Amino acid sequence: MTTGLKLGPLADEKPVKLTVELPAGLFRDLTAYGEILGRVESSAGGPVEPARLIVPMLQRFIATDRRFAKARRSSGSKGQE
Numbered sequence: 223m224t225t226g227l228k229l230g231p232l233a234d235e236k237p238v239k240l241t242v243e244l245p246a247g248l249f250r251d252l253t254a255y256g257e258i259l260g261r262v263e264s265s266a267g268g269p270v271e272p273a274r275l276i277v278p279m280l281q282r283f284i285a286t287d288r289r290f291a292k293a294r295r296s297s298g299s300k301g302q303e
Contacts, residue, residue, distance in 0.1 A: 256271060256274070256275055
């Protein structure tokens with residue numbers, strides 16, 4: 223069954239340590255993004271480490287996925303197990 227979701231996230235209220243392997247190209251993109259963000263955001267105080275970008279990027283991605291929001295509303299799911 224195709225849901226049209228970009229991701230199938232699992233949410234939890236407590237932090238969970240997760241180790242992932244990223245393709246080298248994605249890591250380079252995250253590094254470049256962190257460098258650019260560090261230059262344009264005066265509060266960043268220099269380049270932002272790639273690891274610090276992952277959570278806000280995923281949160282933003284999920285928050286803007288309309289199909290996910292619609293599916294969540296229709297199923298009453300909060301992403302809990």
